[in-house]
Amino acid sequence: MLNERKPIAVTEAIQRVCDHTVTGETEYVALSESYQRVLAKDILADHDVPAFDRSPYDGYALRAQDTPQANENNPSVLEIVGHIGAGSIYPNRLEEQQAVRIMTGAQVPTNADAVVMLEDTEMFEEKGKRFVSVRKSLNRHDNISFRGEDIKKGKVLVEKGTVINPGITALLATFGYADVPVTKKPVIGVIATGSELLEVDQPLEPGKIRNSNAYMIMAQIKRAGAIPKYFGQLTDDLPESLEKMTEVIKEVDFLITTGGVSVGDFDLLPEIYQEMQANVLFNKIAMRPGSVTTVATLKDQILFGLSGNPSACYVGFELFTKPIIDSYLGKKAIGNQKKHAKLAVVISKDNPFDRFMRGTYSIEHGELSVRPAGKDKSNMVHSLAAANCLIQLPGGSNGYVKGSQVIIHILE
Amino acid sequence: MLNERKPIAVTEAIQRVCDHTVTGETEYVALSESYQRVLAKDILADHDVPAFDRSPYDGYALRAQDTPQANENNPSVLEIVGHIGAGSIYPNRLEEQQAVRIMTGAQVPTNADAVVMLEDTEMFEEKGKRFVSVRKSLNRHDNISFRGEDIKKGKVLVEKGTVINPGITALLATFGYADVPVTKKPVIGVIATGSELLEVDQPLEPGKIRNSNAYMIMAQIKRAGAIPKYFGQLTDDLPESLEKMTEVIKEVDFLITTGGVSVGDFDLLPEIYQEMQANVLFNKIAMRPGSVTTVATLKDQILFGLSGNPSACYVGFELFTKPIIDSYLGKKAIGNQKKHAKLAVVISKDNPFDRFMRGTYSIEHGELSVRPAGKDKSNMVHSLAAANCLIQLPGGSNGYVKGSQVIIHILE
Numbered sequence: 001m002l003n004e005r006k007p008i009a010v011t012e013a014i015q016r017v018c019d020h021t022v023t024g025e026t027e028y029v030a031l032s033e034s035y036q037r038v039l040a041k042d043i044l045a046d047h048d049v050p051a052f053d054r055s056p057y058d059g060y061a062l063r064a065q066d067t068p069q070a071n072e073n074n075p076s077v078l079e080i081v082g083h084i085g086a087g088s089i090y091p092n093r094l095e096e097q098q099a100v101r102i103m104t105g106a107q108v109p110t111n112a113d114a115v116v117m118l119e120d121t122e123m124f125e126e127k128g129k130r131f132v133s134v135r136k137s138l139n140r141h142d143n144i145s146f147r148g149e150d151i152k153k154g155k156v157l158v159e160k161g162t163v164i165n166p167g168i169t170a171l172l173a174t175f176g177y178a179d180v181p182v183t184k185k186p187v188i189g190v191i192a193t194g195s196e197l198l199e200v201d202q203p204l205e206p207g208k209i210r211n212s213n214a215y216m217i218m219a220q221i222k223r224a225g226a227i228p229k230y231f232g233q234l235t236d237d238l239p240e241s242l243e244k245m246t247e248v249i250k251e252v253d254f255l256i257t258t259g260g261v262s263v264g265d266f267d268l269l270p271e272i273y274q275e276m277q278a279n280v281l282f283n284k285i286a287m288r289p290g291s292v293t294t295v296a297t298l299k300d301q302i303l304f305g306l307s308g309n310p311s312a313c314y315v316g317f318e319l320f321t322k323p324i325i326d327s328y329l330g331k332k333a334i335g336n337q338k339k340h341a342k343l344a345v346v347i348s349k350d351n352p353f354d355r356f357m358r359g360t361y362s363i364e365h366g367e368l369s370v371r372p373a374g375k376d377k378s379n380m381v382h383s384l385a386a387a388n389c390l391i392q393l394p395g396g397s398n399g400y401v402k403g404s405q406v407i408i409h410i411l412e
Numbered sequence: 413m414l415n416e417r418k419p420i421a422v423t424e425a426i427q428r429v430c431d432h433t434v435t436g437e438t439e440y441v442a443l444s445e446s447y448q449r450v451l452a453k454d455i456l457a458d459h460d461v462p463a464f465d466r467s468p469y470d471g472y473a474l475r476a477q478d479t480p481q482a483n484e485n486n487p488s489v490l491e492i493v494g495h496i497g498a499g500s501i502y503p504n505r506l507e508e509q510q511a512v513r514i515m516t517g518a519q520v521p522t523n524a525d526a527v528v529m530l531e532d533t534e535m536f537e538e539k540g541k542r543f544v545s546v547r548k549s550l551n552r553h554d555n556i557s558f559r560g561e562d563i564k565k566g567k568v569l570v571e572k573g574t575v576i577n578p579g580i581t582a583l584l585a586t587f588g589y590a591d592v593p594v595t596k597k598p599v600i601g602v603i604a605t606g607s608e609l610l611e612v613d614q615p616l617e618p619g620k621i622r623n624s625n626a627y628m629i630m631a632q633i634k635r636a637g638a639i640p641k642y643f644g645q646l647t648d649d650l651p652e653s654l655e656k657m658t659e660v661i662k663e664v665d666f667l668i669t670t671g672g673v674s675v676g677d678f679d680l681l682p683e684i685y686q687e688m689q690a691n692v693l694f695n696k697i698a699m700r701p702g703s704v705t706t707v708a709t710l711k712d713q714i715l716f717g718l719s720g721n722p723s724a725c726y727v728g729f730e731l732f733t734k735p736i737i738d739s740y741l742g743k744k745a746i747g748n749q750k751k752h753a754k755l756a757v758v759i760s761k762d763n764p765f766d767r768f769m770r771g772t773y774s775i776e777h778g779e780l781s782v783r784p785a786g787k788d789k790s791n792m793v794h795s796l797a798a799a800n801c802l803i804q805l806p807g808g809s810n811g812y813v814k815g816s817q818v819i820i821h822i823l824e
Contacts, residue, residue: 031612032642035631051616086720087608089619105608105720107619158797165824166631167770167796170722173624178613196499196517200443201590204463207501207519212585219447219578230444308498308517310582340778358579366752366817368778384579385570405778412577 005284007291010319010354016281017320018334021327022253022300024186028179031172034164036225037182038329043158043168046175048148053108056145060121061090061112062099064138075133080123084109099132108144115143161332163225186328187227188321189252190214191245193234193269194259194308213258213313216384217306220317221256223411224325238268242275249276254301254324256317259308269294269305278303286395287354290316314384315356318409336390336409341370347393347400354395358387361408370408388412417696419703422731422766428693429732430746433739434665434712436598440591443584446576448637449594450741455570455580458587460560465520468557472511472533473502473524476550487545492535496521511544520556527555573744575637598638598740600733601664602626603657605646605681606671606720625670625725628796629718632729635823636737650680654687661688666713666736668729671720681706681717690715698807699766702728726796727768730821748802748821753782759805759812766807770799773820782820800824 008016026040055061062078070076078099082090090100090109099116100109108115120136151157157171164172164180172180197211198204211233218228231248234241234257249255257269273280278296283305285291289312294305302324306316323335341361361370370391374383389408393400400406420428438452467473474490482488490511494502502512502521511528512521520527532548563569569583576584576592584592609623610616623645630640643660646653646669661667669681685692690708695717697703701724706717714736718728735747753773773782782803786795801820805812812818 031627032630032640035634047616051621052619084619085608086606087620105606105621164631165797165800166628166635166726167799169631170624170628170726170796173612173627174622176612176615176622194498194517196497200585200588203588204459207464207496208499209463209517210586210588212582215443215585216578216582218444219576219581222447223578228444314578314582339775342778363751363775363780366754366780368775368780385577385583387579388577 005292007284007286008282010285010287013282013285013293013295014319014323014335017295017302018323018327020281020297020302021324023330024184024253024328026181027184029182031169031178031180034172034180034182035166035169037164037180037185038225038331039158039160039162039164039168040181040183040330041160042156043171043175043177045151045153045155045157048153049151049174050145050147050149053147054145055102055104055106055108055115055143057115057117057143058104059102059115059117059143060099060132060134061094061102061108061115062134062138063094063096063112064114064140064142066097066099067114067116067134067136067138070134070137072135075122075135076137078132078134080130080132082109099134101132113140113144114138117143159332161330163331183329185225185227186253186325187229187251188221188325189229189231189248189255190217190221191231191234191248191255191257192259193257195236197233197259199233213306213308213310216310216314217256217258217317220314220322221325224322225329226325234268236268238271241268242272245272245276249298249301249303252301253328254304254321256304256306256321258306258313273303273305287356289356290319291353293320295320310384311358314358314387315390318390318411319356336411338392338407338409339368340405341368341389341391341408343400343402343404343406344369344371346402347372349399351393351397351399352395355393356409357391357393358383359389359391359408360386361389361410368408370406417704419696419698420694422697422699425694425697425705425707426731426735426747429707429714430735430739432693432709432714433736435742436596436665436740438593439596441594443581443590443592446584446592446594447578447581449576449592449597450637450743451570451572451574451576451580452593452595452742453572454568455583455587455589457563457565457567457569460565461563461586462557462559462561465559466557467514467516467518467520467527467555469527469529469555470516471514471527471529471555472544472546473506473514473520473527474511474546474550475506475508475524476526476552476554478509478511479526479528479546479548479550482546482549484547487534487547488549489543489545492542492544494521511546513544525552525556526550529555571744573742575743595741598665598737599641599663600633600638600737601641601643601660601667602629602633603643603646603660603667603669604671605653605669607648609645609671611645625718625720625722628722628726629668629670629729632726632734633737636734637741638737646680648680650683653680654684657684657688661710661713661715664713665740666716666733668716668718668733670718670725685715685717699768701768702731703765705732707732722796723770726770726799727802730802730823731768748823750804750819750821751780752817753780753801753803753820755803755812755814755816755818756781756783758814759784761811763805763809763811764807767805768821769803769805770795771801771803771820772798773801773822780820782818
């Protein structure tokens, strides 16, 4: 087995995976369930916003020409002929020297052309009529939010592929999207392999460890916006495992196995892939950790054979599975965001291969800096907990001095 | 009404709210449902990790003293007396010149003290026995991951108050947390007020707008890690509204109303608060937008009266409600993260009051920079969609030059 595996470059491996993208179907979900989903269609304004000329303040709608030279000592006096609460309208035209009391957000009457704020006025009654003294001269268009000022009808408000945030939710509500077109989330199957694995609720036994990878990967799947589905563990029996894989693949969009793809004696996965007639894209990558990651296709589906080593499994998911999920969801940005960051510590060890080190980035004094997330021996689950990025260290270096620029892949 | 409202400083307002924190109870959820929940207890290691001395490689476990001066031309030859697959153990002691084939992750036999990697060996058979040529001299402890090397039993692995990420999930699985202690999410009621409001599925009418705030706030509640519950709209009728508020408050931990707290004629909320015997902490803040935000307490509960204006509503939630949710969840960090950022554009307008402007930050060349998220007139829903932060602009300035340092509150 050892000699059959030809390592390829990590960029080449990512490319081979990304050549096999599938896009998910559109489904409609209730607006209140759409947070963090990915828009499957452009959102268009079906009306102007505001939909009418509206008052941004409490005050009086009036005709500016009726307040010439009005000031503190020489107010213009207008008759109050109506009252427009929010959501109601004044059905008549304003005549000379007339004003209408208006609430914030209410529609300005047809031929009113300005609004005076409440604090620049005084109301009084005389002979059963109500009047307002306006202590300020208004210009046409003062204090009016004009129809279409915020958004013009027909405008693309948000492009498809965008993740819905609270602000987009407000837009969707404004334009009547009681149901929102979003891309279906892919269902990603997870199967653990490895005869050393106990389930999480089993007591420890000599030589055995609890299965942490499957649960970690399921959390990574959720973080990526997809739906994990756990199918337990494969046994050491080839026909039984083959049958299970063949059944599982029908229930999912993509399938991840963890473990069992090391070069050890007991690795059944290559045989299983062969029996399933899966097309192996690669089974070894010139990188650390995760060199024995395997990715294969089966018609439209992709099988990810991630390492049983927790760090390698974690990195393999972020580099290879995450972009496939992004593509499936139709996201505009594929794969984790990459940024330049300054190394806050020295990394002294030689680095013959491309390496992806778990890192913790922070922003201090406006600058992005990063440090390894604890010890990085590949079996150290502990440092995964503190990781919010991967530090990409190109192969062939002899280490990095403090302050070097590195590229990080942002996870959180 | 106008004169009764005394504005207080925004820091004072935040302080008054944060003096009324309540912490949620602990509940247990299945590990696979725990992603992004907040840990309610410290997570302790109940065993060493690794739990036994283990091999980080495929190879042979041996006694280092049996490979003196071994090299390419002068290999040490050891008899292969066993095979340890992952999860199995070798029950005997190693005798002189013996080796055991060992898989990655398997337990090293009792008195083996080093592991030679498979690629530094060759296997052969002779007279029905199997041997390995070791082409490298080993030192004691070479290639062994020692018991407790990653984590010592009893260590606090993750402190309570931490949000569960995929790496923490791996730790929880490793230590057998099939069920995870997390803080209950608070249920936050949302009620809209305003006779201008149509529901999202209603057609537009003159003078009316669709209710966008309630849906926006529900998305903000989810972003903050709590559970929104929408109770529709209040009518203009005081007894009816009072009854509804009194019923709703029994079903939630905190209650948000949007709208109706402007200084307009039709504002019933102050009366409702009074009838409910709520203790008003403040009802006006020296800030923009959101100056008419009201917060009141009712025993252990908090009532947030946010403005009907979308921007003011958005900002009011992030400044006052978000910290209360964080406290309830027992998070270590309360309120949105604040960072220094460089203004990418000039902000020319005078700024008499503390202002919280919707912003879009980005990290370019390792530096955090920020710009306003589109036009910032307070009625502009559109710019909310692009906002991933609030730019905090202290009152009393005459604008800001490009390149100025500002503080931003990170939302996404």
